[in-house]
Amino acid sequence: MLIDGELVEASDGKTFSVYNPATREVSGEVPEATADDTNRAVAAAKAAFPAWSALGPAKRAVYLKKLAALIREHRDEIAKLDAVAMGMPVSTHFFAESAAGQYDHYAEAWPHIQGQASVNTPGHVTMTLRQPFGVVALIIPWNVPVHFFASKSAPALITGNTIVLKTSEKAPLAVARIAKLVKEAGFPPGVFNVLSGHGIPSGQILSRHMDVRALSFTGSSRTGKLIQEEAARTNLKKVILELGGKSPAIIFDDANLEKAVAQTRWSMQFNSGQVCMANSRIYVQSTIAEKFVEQFKVSYSSSVKSGNPLDKETNHGPQADELQYKHVLSYINSAKDSGATLALGGSGKLETSNGYFIEPTIFLNTPEEAKITKEEVFGPVVIINTFETEKEAIAKANDTEFGLYASVFTKDISRAMRVVQALESGYVGINTTSPNTAYDLPFGGYKGSGQGREGALCSMDNFLEVKSVIMALEEE
Ligand code: NAD
Secondary structure, eight states: OEETTEEOOOTTOOEEEEEOTTTOOEEEEEEOOOHHHHHHHHHHHHHHHHHHHHHOHHHHHHHHHHHHHHHHHTHHHHHHHHHHHHOOOGGGOOHHHHHHHHHHHHHHHGGGOOOOEEOOSTTEEEEEEEEEOSEEEEEOOSSSHHHHHHHHHHHHHHTTOEEEEEOOTTSOHHHHHHHHHHHHHTOOTTSEEEEOOOIIIIIHHHHHOTTEEEEEEESOHHHHHHHHHHHHHTTOOEEEEEOOOOOEEEEOTTSOHHHHHHHHHHHHHGGGGOOTTOOOEEEEEGGGHHHHHHHHHHHHHHHOOBSOTTSTTOOBOOOSSHHHHHHHHHHHHHHHHHTOEEEEOOOSOSOSSSSOOOOOEEEESOOTTSHHHHSOOOSSEEEEEEESSHHHHHHHHHOSSOOSEEEEEOSOHHHHHHHHHHOOOSEEEESOOTTOOOTTSOBOOSGGGEESOBSTTTHHHHTEEEEEEEEEOOOO
16 A cells, blocks of 8 residues: 555555456455554645645646656556456456556646636626645545546646545555556655555545545445445535446437447447446347347357456456356346346356356346346346337336436437437437547436546546635725
């Protein structure tokens, strides 16, 4: 861990094991942050804040640039550490490069830290100033650790905040390596603290800490609600939540079928379905349903190459750990019990390697009220249901507490835009689906998928307070 500029073990020396989900062998021992470690990290961040915020963004940017270069230099090592911690195949790991890009972007984006000014109030000049919060906590999940590490820390730091970031207990290795690079980049002690450990105690302490003034969280809806509760009970810190999804893709019968199949399949395949915005509910117009399902089955089963995530040929890794594996299997069993038709896969024995592999799985005609239709599975399990009319498709797509990403495939532009307006979703793809996103668009959820937005043009805003200043002028 990195606390107050020093690479340290836990204060009580305790560690926890991280297992390679492809082999079940131990990949590493990692410090378990204690309450004391967490409090020390916040205190260090608080002490470092006055000097860091006074430094000015152009000088802060120099540290971000250095870190970007170091991450680029170590990208292969970083990818391997994610592979042996949570099973992401190295062939699909482009996140070290994109993380470096985030640091470069925010290092250059600082001139956008701007308030407004007006003379609209007679006898006065008014203005707003944008200033950092102070200590910001960042809590990240395991599914794309390096991405969230960078996309939260870079905007928080460039805007003048000091940070305490906690990794997920399932995937702490790559970020632990980057913590060493943070030290090498020479950030002043206390500015950039990195903890590893479970939600309790360290995540919980950050959520209720009186000196933490803003907290950005990506993870499950369950944990997001707990964090919000802690924040409300203590100092009402600003909370930004990026939570789960149950993303629908609607395929109309005039869509380019081949493209719709390829894209919705990739959405499920990427990261073995462990993606918040994976289109895990596909609604196909009944007139083309048979054709779509046939092509989807062939595409899904033929494009998946499972195996050791360290092999360059592998594109389908295991689920992140035993808990996730069992979680996904329990949803598969619940779907079978619900009366849905199993069309592909459905077992947890894709590999004989002793790893937590799950076969690409398709269910047809799943009841809309079934558990698997309503809840996030976070695995390579997709349900394909049918609809007759536009109205029915929209109603089914919206019938969920989530609202992260939705997509619509059709050649009819008016229909596409009607559906886009009706979808209760923070992100909508037309003739494309997740994980396709644009760098300069906000990302975040409607309804239970979160609160607030992140992204290149929003994330600096998240970490800046607004101060309104009214200045009275003397009459001439
Ligand atoms: P999780 O909620 O189990 O854990 C996320 C983080 O919260 C971890 O660091 C964990 O240690 C910490 N945590 C656990 N309990 C805590 C507590 N009581 N207080 C504070 N922190 C606590 O989520 P996960 O399993 O790591 O991630 C998967 C989830 O993340 C899925 O639901 C997925 O949809 C969601 N996700 C959302 C987005 C998005 O941008 N909306 C992106 C990726 C993942």
